[in-house]
Amino acid sequence: MYSYEDPVFRQKEVLFPDYIPDHLPHREKEIKAISSIINSALKNPESISNIFIFGPPGTGKTASVKFIFRKLEEETAAFPVYINCFRINTRMGVVYAVIFEFFRKVRPTRRIPSRRGVAYDELFDLLVSELKKSRVFPVICLDEVDHLLPRGSEVLYDLSRLREESIPVQLIMITNDQFVFMNVDPRIKSSLRPVEEIPYRAYTIDEMKEIIRIRVEFAFQKGVVDEEAVEYLAEVACEMGGDVRIARETLLRAGELARQDGKFRVTVEHIKQALSESQFAKAKSIVEQLSSKERKIISLIPENGIFYPEFYELYRRVYPSGVRDRMLRYYLERLAKYGLITMERRGIGGSYFIRLNVPRRIFTQL
Numbered sequence: 001m002y003s004y005e006d007p008v009f010r011q012k013e014v015l016f017p018d019y020i021p022d023h024l025p026h027r028e029k030e031i032k033a034i035s036s037i038i039n040s041a042l043k044n045p046e047s048i049s050n051i052f053i054f055g056p057p058g059t060g061k062t063a064s065v066k067f068i069f070r071k072l073e074e075e076t077a078a079f080p081v082y083i084n085c086f087r088i089n090t091r092m093g094v095v096y097a098v099i100f101e102f103f104r105k106v107r108p109t110r111r112i113p114s115r116r117g118v119a120y121d122e123l124f125d126l127l128v129s130e131l132k133k134s135r136v137f138p139v140i141c142l143d144e145v146d147h148l149l150p151r152g153s154e155v156l157y158d159l160s161r162l163r164e165e166s167i168p169v170q171l172i173m174i175t176n177d178q179f180v181f182m183n184v185d186p187r188i189k190s191s192l193r194p195v196e197e198i199p200y201r202a203y204t205i206d207e208m209k210e211i212i213r214i215r216v217e218f219a220f221q222k223g224v225v226d227e228e229a230v231e232y233l234a235e236v237a238c239e240m241g242g243d244v245r246i247a248r249e250t251l252l253r254a255g256e257l258a259r260q261d262g263k264f265r266v267t268v269e270h271i272k273q274a275l276s277e278s279q280f281a282k283a284k285s286i287v288e289q290l291s292s293k294e295r296k297i298i299s300l301i302p303e304n305g306i307f308y309p310e311f312y313e314l315y316r317r318v319y320p321s322g323v324r325d326r327m328l329r330y331y332l333e334r335l336a337k338y339g340l341i342t343m344e345r346r347g348i349g350g351s352y353f354i355r356l357n358v359p360r361r362i363f364t365q366l
């Protein structure tokens with residue numbers, strides 16, 4: 001029988017976003033710290049500490065928690081729920097996501113309750129009564145928790161207060177921004193206590209090389225990826241903040257490019273081409289997820305930047321019934337958070353200069 005062996009990839013899935021490796025090199029210490037907090041809470045629910053994980057993008061925060069969740073599901077009675085707050089950013093959304101997972105995993109024979117037409121309090125009461133009856137231990141990870149603030153921050157309070165009803169709940173909050181809770185209502189902040197902080201730092205060049213080499217070994221056929229390509233990719237990924245995601249995506253695309261040109265070797269040139277394509281694709285996918293207001297705002301920013309007062313004038317001219325000053329700033333800050341623009345204050349007490357971090361041709365391709 002004819003069997004096709006891919007000349008480039010041995011196991012392409014190893015480079016897919018949802019693949020969680022069996023080992024996360026250089027994150028052993030952090031994984032151990034997080035696991036031990038959860039394990040002691042499991043043994044003694046009176047001693048729960050919430051967990052706050054922060055650090056730059058692509059440094060393994062999400063991967064560590066998913067890795068731990070996999071083990072929790074296999075080995076303990078915990079009920080782990082992973083929620084990405086970029087997608088689910090309201091208190092109703094969070095509570096529904098927990099209920100959804102609860103019915104899917106703990107009560108698979110029952111119909112998942114509908115969210116439509118149900119008030120928040122009703123949904124929350126349902127969660128409380130189900131958790132009380134089942135006595136499971138929910139470990140809820142709120143990834144990119146900054147997107148939940150301030151609109152959905154009440155849910156942090158509601159979930160933390162469940163302990164007062166003798167329902168143990170462990171929260172894990174992940175963000176890039178160490179100071180994300182600075183302006184949060186003190187009542188909510190104090191409900192989250194005690195909190196253990198787990199900082200993640202960017203990988204060093206040697207760590208990055210090792211991580212890339214291991215992925216290459218699993219993902220590609222032997223000898224397909226040039227050593228110079230690995231070295232170059234590790235350097236660029238470190239320059240870009242020590243982000244393994246960039247390295248993983250680039251390897252996948254570079255492998256496809258190597259196949260297309262028929263030489264079946266991944267070279268530095270393939271890495272360079274893949275990098276420029278993936279940066280563009282990433283920015284485009286963020287732009288595609290923007291609200292129509294945000295899109296209108298970003299598409300008005302000129303290629304070579306603009307000072308805020310001028311931009312405000314321009315915006316009001318084009319959209320006379322659009323948002324006012326304070327809201328416009330709010331939307332610009334969100335765009336800056338997504339990394340699509342940079343806002344820097346020029347001169348002492350000067351106004352903000354807004355710079356576009358993505359090529360304008362992205363907007364014509366939407």
Ligand SMILES: Nc1ncnc2c1ncn2[C@@H]1O[C@H](COP(=O)(O)OP(=O)(O)OP(=O)(O)O)[C@@H](O)[C@H]1O
Pocket residue numbers: 016017019020021023024025026027055056057058059060061062063064175176211243244245248
């Ligand atoms: N130590 C590591 N070993 C192997 N792969 C890793 C390691 N650290 C990160 N990765 C991989 O890098 C990618 C990005 O990691 P992850 O999503 O965990 O980053 P993050 O810190 O949560 O980033 P962000 O803040 O942008 O959400 C994933 O594919 C993950 O598997």
